[in-house]
Amino acid sequence: MRVDSRFRFLRGPLFWLVALHAIGAVSALEAPEPYRTWVLSATPLHLAVVVGLMALGEPRPLGAFGRALGLCLAYGFILEWIGVHTGWPFGDYRYGNALGPKWMGVPLIIGLNWFVVSVSVRQWIPQRAGKWGEILRHPAVFSALAALGMVGLDALIEPVAPKLDYWYWAQGVAPLRNFVGWFAGGWLLQGLLNRVLPFRPNQIARWTFPIQVVFFVLLNWFL
Numbered sequence: 006m007r008v009d010s011r012f013r014f015l016r017g018p019l020f021w022l023v024a025l026h027a028i029g030a031v032s033a034l035e036a037p038e039p040y041r042t043w044v045l046s047a048t049p050l051h052l053a054v055v056v057g058l059m060a061l062g063e064p065r066p067l068g069a070f071g072r073a074l075g076l077c078l079a080y081g082f083i084l085e086w087i088g089v090h091t092g093w094p095f096g097d098y099r100y101g102n103a104l105g106p107k108w109m110g111v112p113l114i115i116g117l118n119w120f121v122v123s124v125s126v127r128q129w130i131p132q133r134a135g136k137w138g139e140i141l142r143h144p145a146v147f148s149a150l151a152a153l154g155m156v157g158l159d160a161l162i163e164p165v166a167p168k169l170d171y172w173y174w175a176q177g178v179a180p181l182r183n184f185v186g187w188f189a190g191g192w193l194l195q196g197l198l199n200r201v202l203p204f205r206p207n208q209i210a211r212w213t214f215p216i217q218v219v220f221f222v223l224l225n226w227f228l
């Protein structure tokens with residue numbers, strides 16, 4: 006069936022990426038119960054769809070993308086398991102129910118969140134020619150800048166996380182060590198991704214990061 010040219014944008018993954026976050030934001034802010042709780046409980050599906058859309062924007066065979074996804078699933082779960090059970094490196098926290106089924110206190114899909122954040126932020130590290138470009142592309146510098154971006158997004162998520170039933174801190178707010186832990190954990194993960202998924206432009210992954218920033222800015226402002 007031929008699609009009217011005025012509506013071809015509806016077929017693009019970027020449109021659906023924006024629409025998915027818009028539905029989530031409106032539901033979190035305005036939907037009455039029990040619909041709001043139902044939408045929040047669909048967060049694992051939301052993350053899975055975002056990963057699928059990012060895969061559509063991947064410019065190379067999906068083998069490397071799949072290996073990076075597997076790495077983040079394992080890395081994220083293990084690090085969060087350590088965090089929940091020992092308080093290291095993030096602090097004393099526990100997970101709510103919005104992120105789906107848990108095993109040993111950790112959502113099974115938490116690695117999807119690590120994947121979405123870590124892979125999308127990489128797209129915003131400047132890729133320049135010349136001396137500055139060489140410095141920015143150095144693995145240690147690239148990883149540090151990407152980790153800082155991850156910390157910045159986490160800083161936006163933390164104030165609304167309990168309101169969304171994501172996770173709860175024993176002292177009520179995220180401690181400073183959480184952000185230090187995020188930087189250290191993010192820096193290490195970015196170093197691993199440099200080997201598994203070397204940088205290539207991916208427009209869907211690129212726009213995922215600012216869309217998430219806007220999403221959580223709106224929730225912080227209105228929730």
